[in-house]
Amino acid sequence: MDSKVKHYLQHFGISEATQRFLTKPQKMFIGGAWVEASDGASAEVVEPYTEGVLTRIPMATRADLERAVQAARAQFDGGAWRRLKPLERERLLHRLADLIELNAAELAELESIDTGKSVVQAREVDIQGTIDTFRYFAGWASKIHGRTAEPSLPGNYLAYTRKEPVGVVGVIVPWNFPLQTLSWKLGAALACGCTLVVKPAELTSLSALRFAELVQEAGIPDGVVNIVTGRGSVVGEAMSTHPGIDKLSFTGSTPVGCTVGKAAMDQMKRLTLELGGKSPVLVLADADVAAAARAVANGAFFNSGQVCDAGTRAYVHRSIYDQFLRELVDYTRTLKLAPGLDPDCFIGPLVSRQQQERVLDYIEIGRREGAELYYGGQPAEGPGYFVEPTVFVNCRNDMRIVREEIFGPVLVTAPFDDEEQAVALANDSPFGLAAALYSNDLGRVHRLIPLLQAGTVYVNAHSTIDPSMPFGGYKQSGYGKDLGAEQLDYLLETKAVWITLP
Ligand code: NAP
Ligand code: MG
16 A cells, blocks of 8 residues: 555544455455456556555456356356245345444445545445445345236136246446445345346445455355456456356446447347436526525535436526526535545545546536636646536537536536426437426426436435435436336346146
8 A cells, every 4th residue: 555545544544444454455256255366467446535556456357257157157056045035035135234334434434445435425325325225125035926817818727927036147337336336236136036246347346345245244155246356348348248147237338338238139138227327407497596506516516426317417597597606606615625534525536537537628628619617627736636516607508518428526507498498408418317307386397307308307406316216217328227126127037827727
């Protein structure tokens, strides 16, 4: 560990448990064993505030992935896991949730140090969301069943359906909510009786490796959950084409999701794709302007804007546009840029130098396209991959900063004159992950909800996410749903059984 990273961790008094975890050699978890990459390869993990090296993680080979698939297959095709009764799976999932809860402070520290995000938000959002997700799906394990039908066909039959787990699930996730996104994939899959091969993002694999220790401690049989760290272009690609994986559950960008989806289709793998977004926000003339401005800023700048459903395009009724912008900036000034371990941090550094450069490039593109920079737009002084929260005004829908996902703290805004125009602007996008409305006029709100092309519509808030509600995109934002009872449909096959009776 670099001395500057060590100093940073000491300065904020990080726990002994986290220190212990960070100073030991990191290994992957395959078939219940802790292993290095078969060729010994590893990669540096860079801490985003100090820009120093934190530790190293193994870079798996295709042979390592092969072993992980075999371990998951063996459990699925006839291991102890498949013989467990539903209530036993339920109990194991609750034990796992208990262990995550017991180690929540450490997991939040790890997530903050690895991603750059606020440790307070990591505890309240990422880790709490992870615990809640495992608890929610634990309850489902014992409530999955088919139905009995009443056929009209002449004759005498018993006709019923069985719900069967889809098999070995390959999970590929990004770096913005590393453990929470894993919980979305794993909670439901384990409840259904599937087994898993998981590839965390190369930039943020640490919480997944700590989580693997808890999987083992909970007593989940070896080989049910396998964590393989490595490159998307090696491990992710091999997962997309591996015949031993029955279903792929991918969260990430739309271009990579497209590649993964095409490879999956070649083998008719089952598929869930949670992809990018550029979610519109409509602030109607009757809205509580100050409250809407605060909520819009939170929805755009939370997690430094590295949120798939961030509300990054705000369309505001012309009669309140100026007031809205003033309130927005007054509030945004109060959001503190700081290292993630600082308890007052709201906006931490972005995850990597590359992401910081990408966001700053987009800000420059916006300027060149003629968008007016109203607030922010700079990297912060000193170390760390910070970008100030940034607001552009009077944007047009043909600008790249309006059409493309930036994945940083950049909000583009424009005024509108009537509802019809507002809906047209909101829907004029290749993405359809979420949309938000700010208004207290129930009639208007209910008229607009069905018109918005988005998988989620938030009213007078943003990113209210809970395991009880499905999450997933329309259009190029994805395919299938995570969370809610809806997710189970994507992890179960339905078998129709006909028994001819005498
Ligand atoms: P990304 O580049 O698409 O990477 C996502 C994952 O795919 C990573 O684990 C990556 O591995 C892996 N990968 C890369 N190339 C691959 C390939 N050829 N085959 C298989 N896997 C491959 O996305 P990101 O930049 O990490 O994350 C940001 C994106 O995720 C944004 O577009 C955001 O909107 C989206 N996202 C969507 C949701 C949602 O629920 N809809 C939630 C969060 C994020 P490496 O780590 O090695 O690159
Ligand atoms: Mg990192």
